[in-house]
Amino acid sequence: MNYKAVIFDLFGTLVHKFPVDESISVLWDMAGVLDVDADAFTRLWFDSFSERHSGCFPDLEADIDYVSQKLGALPGEEQVRKAAQINLDYVVTHIVPRQGAVELLDWLRNEGYKTGLVSNWSDEVPAVWNDIPLSEYFDVSVFSCRAGIMKPDPRIYYMACDKLSLRAEDCLFVGDGDSSELSGAAGVGMSTVLLSDSKVKGWTGRQISSLDEVKQILTETG
Numbered sequence: 001m002n003y004k005a006v007i008f009d010l011f012g013t014l015v016h017k018f019p020v021d022e023s024i025s026v027l028w029d030m031a032g033v034l035d036v037d038a039d040a041f042t043r044l045w046f047d048s049f050s051e052r053h054s055g056c057f058p059d060l061e062a063d064i065d066y067v068s069q070k071l072g073a074l075p076g077e078e079q080v081r082k083a084a085q086i087n088l089d090y091v092v093t094h095i096v097p098r099q100g101a102v103e104l105l106d107w108l109r110n111e112g113y114k115t116g117l118v119s120n121w122s123d124e125v126p127a128v129w130n131d132i133p134l135s136e137y138f139d140v141s142v143f144s145c146r147a148g149i150m151k152p153d154p155r156i157y158y159m160a161c162d163k164l165s166l167r168a169e170d171c172l173f174v175g176d177g178d179s180s181e182l183s184g185a186a187g188v189g190m191s192t193v194l195l196s197d198s199k200v201k202g203w204t205g206r207q208i209s210s211l212d213e214v215k216q217i218l219t220e221t222g
Helices: 020-034 038-047 049-053 059-069 077-094 101-110 133-137 154-162 178-187 213-220
Strands: 005-008 114-119 140-143 172-174 191-195 206-208
Touching: 005 038, 005 213, 020 038, 020 059, 020 077, 038 059, 049 172, 059 077, 101 114, 101 213, 114 206, 140 154, 154 178, 172 213, 178 191, 178 206, 206 213
Parallel strands: 005 114, 005 172, 114 140, 172 191, 191 206
Antiparallel strands: none
16 A cells, blocks of 8 residues: 555654643643632543533643633633633643654655644643644644544544545554544544554554554555
C-alpha cells in the first residue's frame, strides 16, 4: 500500500497526556476565580466531558459558563475570561511532544507525505493550537469540539480526508487506541497502527512501541 498521508491522534500519541493531578490543580485555580466550590467544579468539569468534547458549546468560556451555572453560580464576564485564561496558559506550556514526534513529523514533510490530526478534545486546545509549535507540522487538524462529532464516528475521519483531498484508503492512522479510535479509522478504510509500550487486550492489528517505527511501515509499503 502506497500511503499518501499519515493521520495522528494527539494526546497519548504525539504528546503526553496532561497529568491528572496537574489538571485538577488548574481546575481548582479556575474555581477560585469563579468563586465556586473547587471540588464540585472539578467533578462536574470531568462529568461534562462528552458535552465539552462534542461541541455542545461554542468555546471554552461557554464551557465554563455551563459548569458554573450547573453549580448555581453566575460568574461575570471578567471572571469567566480569567478562568479561561488559566486553562489556556496551562495548555500552551504543557503540550509536550513525545520522544521522536517532531523528528517523525519533519521526516514525513520532507518525504512528501501529508499529515493530519484527529483529536477528541474540548476548546482549550484548538483555541491555542496555532500558538503551539507542533501545529505547523500538520496540513489538517480536526478537533472534535469544533467538528461537532467525536471519534469513533466515521464522519470525523472523513472530514480529515476531505480536507486532505484524499481517500481514506490513502491514509495511515496512528493512535494509542483511546475512544475506539482505531476501529473507527479502520471502519472507514484507513490502515491503522496502535502505538503502545505494552500488549493491549483484544488488539490483533499492527502495533509499534515508538513513533520512529512509523518510518519503517511507510518504507515497507512505499
